[in-house]
Amino acid sequence: MNRLLAFVWGSLFALGLGIAGVARPSTILGHLDLFGAWDPTLLTALCSGAFVYGIFYHAVTRFTGSAAAMQRTPPTNRKIDRPLVLGAALFGAGWGIAGMCPGAALASAAHPDGRVFVFVLAMCAGMLAHGPTRAKLTRTAPRGGLSRFEASAR
């Protein structure tokens, strides 16, 4: 039941992306073309989605008891630190090359042009490379604490 519901939410996510047109790389690159013919589609969709999500988030948190009681896991980190700034800038740089982000790429992964699938594979490789290299780049412990290797090295 839990999984079926998650499947439904995932399907709705893809439907929304498709209707909004924000899974098209051309829409993304239009959004990033700040100094040219800027395309307001993505910002419009994001504002609409964030507004609806915000209502859900606060209503759910207010009316169904405390987050902990419902076993919810709200993000609590509010610090703007180096990993966030560096990671977000890197993400943006990659976003601007192909006009694809993780959600849109997964929703389009079955596209007959295999390039979207290649993007998804490369993205997974990038995610896997992050674990072992994060500490070097940021000099901070990865989420979930130090690995055994790092703990023994200190």
Place this chain on the structure above:
Amino acid sequence: MQSINVIPPLVGGALVGVSAGGYWLTHGRIAGVSGLCASLLDPTDRARGVKAAFLAGLVLCGALIASMTPSAFANTTSVPVAAVIVAGVVVGYGSRLGNGCTSGHGLCGTGRLSPRSLVAGALFTLGGASSLLLTNAVMGGLQ
């Protein structure tokens, strides 16, 4: 600035908001696609089944819609494969380092008015605008 029909992005965006809001309601989790994806790659994650189900819905429903209206999804045709690979690796790495992507920070974080996510969203666009300018200048545009 281009003039657009705002109805599709308003409606589509709201549906994505309902999806992420529903996931928060029933599962108490943030619908961040990069985070979900990274969890699948992490054998120690205990909620992989639910996360896999969400991603399966995303991929399968996306494929279904694309089979009916191909123009709804990726219409990239001229970006060289090498550039796609670089983009994918950088996006994957950056999303983990910054703890989120367009869905986790851009949609959910912005909806919660999280200061981290608002900063991340601005940096996504600034970083993307910079790399777009650069690729346009160096290669005359990849698209």
